[in-house]
Amino acid sequence: MSKQQLTVRIDTELYKRAKNKCQQQFGIGLSPLIKIFLKSFVTQKGVGFFVGDEDLRRVFSRWLSKKSLEKGRDGCAPLPGPKLKDLYEL
Secondary structure, three states: OOOOOHHHHHOHHHHHHHHHHHHHHOOOOHHHHHHHHHHHHHHHHOOOOOOOOOHHHHHHHHHHHHHHHHHHOOOOOOOOOOOOHHHHOO
């Protein structure tokens, strides 16, 4: 099986916090965590993982619903609702 490489650009502070949490709480690096999320995403219905914080979960759910409705609406005005940046700001 061939392997692919994934490059994700995130700000330095988020990277450090995620890396530290993975090491301190689970004793793993970021790579296994990302692989778990991706495997869950492709094998489960919907997103495939639980977004924990209630505020974040609500915004995330509304954002996903909005994106599903926008699919195939080329040339139409954007639907109201949360934007991706709103998820990052919580």
